[in-house]
Amino acid sequence: MANLKELSKKGKTLASGHRACAGCTFPIILRQVLAAADTPLVCGSATGCMEVTTTIFPYTSWKTPFIHSAFENAAATISGVEAAYSSLTRQGKYDKEVKFITFGGDGGTYDIGLQSLSGAMERGHNMLYVCYNNEAYMNTGIQRSSATPKGAETTTTPIGKARQGKQQYKKDLTAIMVAHNIPYVAQAAPSHWNDLITKVQKALAVDGPAFINVLMPCRLGWSFQPQYGMQMARDAVNSCYWPLYEVENGVYKINSKPKEKLPIAEFLKKQTKFRHMFKPGNEDKLADLQAEVDRRWEALLKREAMG
Amino acid sequence: MKGNEALVRGAIAAECRAFFGYPITPQNEVPEYMSQYMPDAGGVFIQAESEVAAINMVYGAASAGIRAMTSSSSPGVSLKMEGLSYIAGAQLPCVVANVQRGGPGLGNIAPAQGDYFQAVKGGGHGDYRLLVLAPWSVQEMHDLTVLAFNLADKYRNPAMILSDAIIGQMLEAVELPDKVENCIPQKPWAANGAKGRGRNYITSLYIAPETLERINLDIQAKYRQARKHEVRYQEFMVDDADIVLVAYGCMARICRTAMKLSREKGCKVGLFRPISLFPFPSERLAELAAAGKRFMVVELSAGQMVEDVRLSVNGAAEVDFYGRLGGIVPSPVEIMEQVVR
Numbered sequence: 092m093a094n095l096k097e098l099s100k101k102g103k104t105l106a107s108g109h110r111a112c113a114g115c116t117f118p119i120i121l122r123q124v125l126a127a128a129d130t131p132l133v134c135g136s137a138t139g140c141m142e143v144t145t146t147i148f149p150y151t152s153w154k155t156p157f158i159h160s161a162f163e164n165a166a167a168t169i170s171g172v173e174a175a176y177s178s179l180t181r182q183g184k185y186d187k188e189v190k191f192i193t194f195g196g197d198g199g200t201y202d203i204g205l206q207s208l209s210g211a212m213e214r215g216h217n218m219l220y221v222c223y224n225n226e227a228y229m230n231t232g233i234q235r236s237s238a239t240p241k242g243a244e245t246t247t248t249p250i251g252k253a254r255q256g257k258q259q260y261k262k263d264l265t266a267i268m269v270a271h272n273i274p275y276v277a278q279a280a281p282s283h284w285n286d287l288i289t290k291v292q293k294a295l296a297v298d299g300p301a302f303i304n305v306l307m308p309c310r311l312g313w314s315f316q317p318q319y320g321m322q323m324a325r326d327a328v329n330s331c332y333w334p335l336y337e338v339e340n341g342v343y344k345i346n347s348k349p350k351e352k353l354p355i356a357e358f359l360k361k362q363t364k365f366r367h368m369f370k371p372g373n374e375d376k377l378a379d380l381q382a383e384v385d386r387r388w389e390a391l392l393k394r395e396a397m398g
Numbered sequence: 399m400k401g402n403e404a405l406v407r408g409a410i411a412a413e414c415r416a417f418f419g420y421p422i423t424p425q426n427e428v429p430e431y432m433s434q435y436m437p438d439a440g441g442v443f444i445q446a447e448s449e450v451a452a453i454n455m456v457y458g459a460a461s462a463g464i465r466a467m468t469s470s471s472s473p474g475v476s477l478k479m480e481g482l483s484y485i486a487g488a489q490l491p492c493v494v495a496n497v498q499r500g501g502p503g504l505g506n507i508a509p510a511q512g513d514y515f516q517a518v519k520g521g522g523h524g525d526y527r528l529l530v531l532a533p534w535s536v537q538e539m540h541d542l543t544v545l546a547f548n549l550a551d552k553y554r555n556p557a558m559i560l561s562d563a564i565i566g567q568m569l570e571a572v573e574l575p576d577k578v579e580n581c582i583p584q585k586p587w588a589a590n591g592a593k594g595r596g597r598n599y600i601t602s603l604y605i606a607p608e609t610l611e612r613i614n615l616d617i618q619a620k621y622r623q624a625r626k627h628e629v630r631y632q633e634f635m636v637d638d639a640d641i642v643l644v645a646y647g648c649m650a651r652i653c654r655t656a657m658k659l660s661r662e663k664g665c666k667v668g669l670f671r672p673i674s675l676f677p678f679p680s681e682r683l684a685e686l687a688a689a690g691k692r693f694m695v696v697e698l699s700a701g702q703m704v705e706d707v708r709l710s711v712n713g714a715a716e717v718d719f720y721g722r723l724g725g726i727v728p729s730p731v732e733i734m735e736q737v738v739r
Contacts, residue, residue, distance in 0.1 A: 138504065161473065161504065163448060198421070203448035231421035234429065235445055246426070247419070247433040247445045254437070 098126050098288070109152040110144040114310040114317020116324065117141050117223050120281045121194070124221055124305075125155070127291035130188045133158070133172055137165035137199030140230045141223060163203040166211035166220055169193035173216045190295050191218040197238035198228040201264050212271040212300045219294045219301045222264070225309035233312045237262040241383070242376055244364045245312075255367050255376070260383055268302040269338045275301035277337035282324035286335055286346050293339070306333045314363035326358040331388040336395070343395040352388075355381045401539040401566045402427035405495055405559065406435055408543030409467050411578045414493070415441035416459040416466040418452040420474060423507045424563040425497035428469040449474040453481030453494070460490040461600045463588025465547055469495035471563075472513050473504065475521075482556055483522030487602025489587075489617065491550035493543065494528075495559040497566035500725040508725020509563035509648060514702035517560045518676045525614055527621055529557040529628065530675040532646040536570035542673070548581045549628060553620050560675060562698070564648035564727070621677070630673035631682060635661070639668030641737060642686060644707050645696045646672050648727070653696050656733035665738050675703070680710035687715035694718040696733055698725075 104125035111118055117140065125132065132155045136142040142159050145152040160168045169191050179185040195204050200222040208220060227245050228234040235245040241260045244250050248257040268276045274297035279287040287305065294301035308315070308323035315323055327333035330353040335346040356377055359365040368377050399407075406428055409417065417436050419429025429445060436443035446452035452468045459466035470478060475496045485492055498513050500506040515521075517530045529549045531542040539561060546557040589598050604610035634654060636642055641660075645653040650671040660667040670686070670693075672679050687693070693715055695704040704719045711717060720736045722728045 159504075163477075203420075205447070228421040231423050232426045232430070234421040234426065237447065246430040247421075247443075249434050251434070251437070 101126050104154065105145070106152040106154065108150070110147060111140065112311055112317070114320055115140070116281055116307050116309070116320040117225075119320070120221075120223055120287070120305050120307060123281060123284050123287050124192065124291050127288040128190055128192075128295055130190050130295075131155070133169075133176075133189060133191050135159060135165050135169040135172065135191075135193035137193075137195035137204055138162040138230075139196035139199050140225075141194055141196065143230055162199050164207045165193045165195045165199060165204055167207040169218055170211045170214065170216045173218050191216070192221060192295075193218065194221045194223060196228075196230070197222060197224040197226060198236045200224070201237045201262055209271065212268065212273050212302065215273075215299050217299060219291070219303065222302070222304045223307045224304055225307040225312060226261070227309070227312050229309050229312045238264070240380070242365060242368055242380060244367065250367050255373070256364070263387070265302075265304045268304070272341065273300045273302065274298065274340055275337070277303045278306075278333065278335055279303055280306045280324040280328050280333055280335060282321045283328060283335055283347060290337060293337070312364070315361050319361070323358075323361065326353060326361070329353040330355050330358045330384065332358055332384050334388060334391055336391060342398055343391070345391060345395050355384050399536065399569065399572055400427055401533075401536045401561065401568050401570075402497065403431050404536045404539040404572050405469070405543050405561070405566075406431040407572075407574060408540035408578075409493070409547070410435050410439050410441075411540070411574070412465060412544040412547040413580055413582065414465040414467045414547060415439065416456075416464055417441065417443050418446050418455040418459070418466070418468045419443070420446050420449050420452050420470065422449075422471045422474040424499055424566050425469050425471045425495070427566070428495065428497070449477035450481065453478040453485075456492045456494075457481055457485050457488070457490065460485065460492045461488070461589050463585040463590045465491075465493075465551075465582070467493045467495070469497065471497045471499045472501050472510070475513065475516065479516070479522035482528065483520075483524050483526060484602050485556050486522075486526035486528070486617070487524060488600050489554040490556070490600065491547075491554050492556050493546045493550055493559065494556060495543070495561060498560065498562040506725050507563060509698060509727055510723075510725055511562060511647060511649065511698040511702070512700075512723075513560065514675065514697070514699060517558050518678070518706070526617060527555075527676050529553060529555055529624060529677075530560050531557065531630075532560045532673060532675050533565055534647050534650045534671065536565070536568055537572050539565060540572055540574065544578045544580070548579070549624075551581065551583055553624055554587070555617075555620060560647065562648050563725075625677040628674055629677050629679045629681070631679040632671040632673060634669040634671070636668035636670060636686065636691070638666055639691060640666045642668045642670050642691045642693050643696055643733070643737070644670045644672070644683070644693055644703070646675060646703065649696050649698055652728065652730055653733060655730035656737065659730055659734040660737045663734065663738055667737055672703070678706045678710065680706070683707060683710040684712065684714065687711035690715075692716045692718070694720060694737060696728070697721045698727065699723065
């Protein structure tokens with residue numbers, strides 16, 4: 092369990108002065124992840140908002156060694172770094188304990204980076220991959236990704252007469268990572284900081300690869316007032332739209348079960364990308380999304396009951 | 399409208415009915431406008447999961463005989479190179495737009511012309527070329543895209559629009575003709591249903607060296623035809639010029655102003671603008687060299703097109719070079735000072 096007092100003693104893990112939007116929630120996620128580590132870290136990142144806004148050369152917000160190469164290969168790049176560490180350790184040239192974390196947005200993880208992520212997980216590198224998932228390509232101007240929810244308006248899934256927003260449900264990447272049979276997989280949200288930090292500590296403690304999918308409300312792409320980022324994340328969890336759960340060596344555990352499930356409409360109506368869903372005649376679209384959220388939640392409950 | 403929108407309008411007018419996109423700055427408006435216009439035109443817009451996927455979707459769509467297209471910017475175009483080599487090998491027509499940005503690597507999102515070699519010399523593996531057109535205005539983003547589709551069909555070869563962040567993002571007035579000239583030939587080679595005819599094979603795999611050599615010679619013969627018929631360029635005040643600036647795309651616009659400034663200083667300067675970068679207007683440059691002109695090539699690169707200019711004049715004229723890198727765009731005065739010096 093993380094303790095706020097102790098965490099505050101760690102100082103700033105990510106330097107201020109980066110160029111993320113006011114109200115952006117990834118710096119909060121990043122600080123929680125970095126604060127969870129007790130050993131020195133080497134971090135990597137795919138191309139995306141996080142990389143672009145925190146590493147404007149010659150400036151950097153990172154206090155750890157940091158590596159970035161391209162969009163599709165964050166997992167491969169950190170695999171190489173981890174392999175170099177293994178090599179140095181085996182040669183007896185280095186004996187300190189170092190952990191490796193790499194970050195990718197949903198575009199760089201669900202879409203173009205899936206191949207390199209899958210490869211790294213299957214090979215079993217000792218690394219943690221954190222997906223900061225804001226459900227679209229925000230850095231390039233809000234284009235749809237396979238993490239974008241059904242119905243959402245993006246710049247490549249516009250609202251028209253024939254079609255309104257994205258036509259497909261979002262991909263369940265966390266389940267795909269579970270199918271890799273790696274030691275640790277989890278979903279988290281920055282609103283539940285204690286849960287997120289505990290998950291990072293567990294992920295770093297396992298011998299082998301780990302994956303954490305963190306929902307990242309994006310004030311630009313989701314279009315909400317900058318002070319509401321954490322509230323958006325909380326609503327996502329409380330509506331069971333974004334369940335917090337972990338899979339440790341194949342065993343499922345749901346970390347937050349809302350006593351009263353928030354209707355999905357309460358979560359969606361605060362985001363302009365769903366405003367068309369609330370127009371007369373679109374009641375079925377809203378009901379469809381609610382049904383899909385319910386279906387996935389029920390399936391998760393059943394899966395947890397199986398152990 | 400924006401250059402990137404004009405490109406989309408040109409493609410729709412050219413009866414492109416399948417577009418496969420992926421986000422990358424500074425070409426994002428292309429997939430964004432495509433996602434709006436393509437369904438209205440009765441075509442298909444698909445956002446792929448990567449540039450690699452997008453170019454291979456183009457391979458699939460072009461195989462069926464329809465006009466297909468993808469677009470990207472420098473790093474994303476690098477990812478498309480394998481697919482482009484296969485498309486050229488399988489002799490399929492398609493159009494690829496590259497709205498160039500600074501490189502190498504991640505570079506930046508500022509205008510650059512560092513992809514000339516990649517575009518003009520093939521880029522991927524094997525002996526192939528792209529038919530490369532370089533627009534210098536928003537109007538040409540539209541017009542050359544139509545032409546690119548016609549050339550791709552005519553030569554059954556991928557064509558590239560080599561643009562840049564300035565032309566892609568720039569706003570200019572555009573005349574959209576009611577109807578464009580679409581030369582869409584019959585495509586008896588297409589895999590569009592074999593009823594009543596023999597099977598069509600679309601492949602770039604030829605295990606027997608003799609067969610592969612013959613296919614390669616066929617492809618090279620097409621490029622010889624293109625060199626004969628498809629050279630395009632524009633000249634400004636070249637006749638009395640002592641020095642001819644050679645530039646393409648956004649640099650040609652800046653050089654035109656530099657030319658005027660130089661003339662005000664009493665320097666007889668002209669401008670030669672290649673529109674087709676492959677085939678390159680080598681013969682005309684050789685003529686100008688024979689007429690005693692000196693050349694100064696100006697690029698947003700460390701010097702790429704200058705090599706083709708030097709090959710063209712083959713030692714018959716002096717060829718100077720001025721380039722800026724990293725997304726820095728020289729001013730007309732800066733170029734004028736280079737010329738006058």
